[in-house]
Amino acid sequence: MPQENLYVFNHVPKTAGTAFKKFLSSNVASGRFLDIIHPNKEEVGRVIEACDLSDYDWICANFHNEQIARVRELSGRRLKIVTILRDPVERGLSLYRFIKNKKTHALYEMVSRLSLTEFVSSTDLTRQLSEYYPLGSGEGVLRPRSNFWSTTSSWSALRRKWTER
Template identity: 30%
Template sequence: MGNVTHLFTTRQQLLIHLHMPKTGGTTLKKIIKKNYGKRKSVDVYVDREKLSYVLTNLSKRNIDCIQGHMPFGVHQFFNQPGSYVTMLRDPVDRVLSDYYFIRSLPSHNLHSKVIKMSLEEYQKDPVNSNLQTHYILGEKFGEMLTKEDLEKAKSNLIHHFSVAGITERFDESISLMKKYWGWNNISYTKANVTKGRLSKEEISRGIIDQIETNNVFDIELYHFAKELLEEKIRLLNIH
């Protein structure tokens, strides 16, 4: 387990919210906006091939916070020091939530594709495997990952994330972020909750086993992030 490398951040740092899909990130985004305001907080939800262009332009502006479905590496576009926050989720639950969410939302850009797919077909797609590790690594989307990639993702969590929260421990994660970033208001109501999804217990054991096999790096990264979070909770006496 790595040491906690920094205790508190300051407003001189750029807050980068790496909004991990289907982990409670929309709720976190709303909390952050309440503490930064619309003028100092910018949302970036664009296709990955357009991201460099958008970030290059944003780097010329005076902003305090940037949020979006952006992989690790955003800080490299800015001169000011930056630190990340994110939420990670039990990988099986995240895949299930993502699948049923896309199917329930006709306006989603993947709806027409995913509505024709079974859960088994969806979870087999390499694009949907180890997504959290890909985001924290910041590269190799849709490609096979290696053990070295996983270790690099772990290192990124240690050295570049003030808090990597855990969806299943949302309140404690947000309380940590409040302490690190000096937020005033962390009240919330859950946003973007997937409706009509089946629970783990309602899915066949065979498919659950497949999801676990196809997300083995995400599972290890998730448990590593939980240990990091628990270390910080103990250190700062969060209840």
């Protein structure tokens, strides 16, 4: 019989989520932990649809809100949603360095040619990043926003911090 609650870890990249998932995988009963690792949101949705969610106590992925709602519907269980947040400036710097140094990242070709100022100023990149890395909060669930950076002041702070290094 499945637990009453299903725990959903909505992994926001560059927020120590990988370390948290390692902790979970070593502390959750074997076979009761589903880690959906896929950069393509549609694939995350297909995995959710194909799984018997009653087999799991924890499900981890970088979810869209609609996918979390679908997990709730398919599981018939009460969801407990966990997310780790990070200072947005530090997260932005980390993301910039991560993409620039990971040739297999989907945005590497674009980002590898950009300065930090161009990175935080690019409206085309902002749209693409918001698909990969949802931000914003409400009702306990992270929500994608139209802009990757929360405010213009975050951009300025990011630029200042970068030039101080």
